[in-house]
Each structure stands twice: as structure tokens, then as C-alpha cells.
Amino acid sequence: MGEEAWPEVQKALGNIGKQWELGESAWRIWGCILFKSCPISQREIEFGTGYSRGTVRISLQKLKMANMIKEILMGGETRYYVNTSLTEAFGTFSRLFFEDNIQPVIALLAANLDKVENPKVQKRFHELIEECKKLQLLVLVQSRIIEHINTSGIAAEDRNEAV
Numbered sequence: 001m002g003e004e005a006w007p008e009v010q011k012a013l014g015n016i017g018k019q020w021e022l023g024e025s026a027w028r029i030w031g032c033i034l035f036k037s038c039p040i041s042q043r044e045i046e047f048g049t050g051y052s053r054g055t056v057r058i059s060l061q062k063l064k065m066a067n068m069i070k071e072i073l074m075g076g077e078t079r080y081y082v083n084t085s086l087t088e089a090f091g092t093f094s095r096l097f098f099e100d101n102i103q104p105v106i107a108l109l110a111a112n113l114d115k116v117e118n119p120k121v122q123k124r125f126h127e128l129i130e131e132c133k134k135l136q137l138l139v140l141v142q143s144r145i146i147e148h149i150n151t152s153g154i155a156a157e158d159r160n161e162a163v
Contacts, residue, residue, distance in 0.1 A: 113126070
């Protein structure tokens with residue numbers, strides 16, 4: 001990819017990050033690491049993204065916790081490399097979003113269902129619990145589809161034609 005396209009790619013990845021829990025800077029940093037052909041140092045990431053040392057450090061921690069990057073020691077310096085694809089990352093964040101946000105809603109509604117005296121409100125609680133359970137199925141199916149896409153012998157051009 002030409003250097004002139006890099007700012008647009010960073011912006012696009014940052015937009016993904018705005019929607020997902022890691023944040024814009026983490027996704028831009030992930031993109032910077034992704035487009036290097038070898039493990040990259042924190043200093044190189046700072047230079048490549050224009051972010052401060054603190055922002056890069058915090059984002060690297062988030063990316064490691066999300067298992068999107070790995071670190072190795074090379075020549076006495078810690079270097080980072082991407083260890084997941086965008087589709088795997090999407091699957092992971094969909095699952096984490098469900099576990100961190102939707103499951104607690106299900107638990108909260110279920111725990112308070114018998115405390116609600118108004119039958120209409122109780123009915124709405126039941127309906128919302130059922131909707132959340134549908135999302136759980138959706139996340140499960142989506143993760144299996146992503147796994148299939150990433151492990152199947154389908155050529156990239158075949159996937160592109162399907163879109």
C-alpha cells in the first residue's frame with residue numbers, strides 16, 4: 001500500500017475503534033502494527049501514528065488484553081505484532097460486547113422480574129429478555145461463520161464476489 005493511502009486507512013480503522021470498546025487510538029495503532037512487515041517498537045508506533053508515548057502505551061495494553069497483538073523481545077527492545085485478523089477481532093468484540101453489556105441486562109431483568117407488580121411492565125421485561133437471548137444466538141452463529149471463513153479453503157476472491 002502506498003504511503004499516501006495510510007492516513008485514510010488510519011482514519012477508517014479509527015472509525016471502527018469509535019464503535020468498538022477499544023477506542024479510536026487503539027485501532028489506529030493496531031493498523032500501524034498490521035501494515036508493518038515485521039514486529040514494531042513502541043517508538044516506531046509513536047512515529048507512525050503521531051500519538052504520545054502514554055497513548056501508545058495504554059492502547060498497547062488494551063490490544064494485548066484483547067489478544068489482538070503479541071509482544072516479543074528483539075535486540076533488548078519490546079516489539080509488537082498483530083496476531084489476529086480483522087474478522088477474528090470483529091468476532092471477539094461482538095462476543096465481548098454481548099458478554100459485557102447484554103448478558104448483564106438479561107441478569108438484571110431476570111433478577112427483578114418477580115419484583116415488578118405491573119403486568120404490562122412484567123410482560124415488557126419478558127420480551128426484552130427474549131430479545132437479548134436472540135442476540136446471544138446471533139453472536140454464537142456469527143462466531144461460527146467467522147471461524148468457518150477463516151479456516152475454510154475459500155479463496156479471497158470468492159469471498160469478495162459473495163459481497
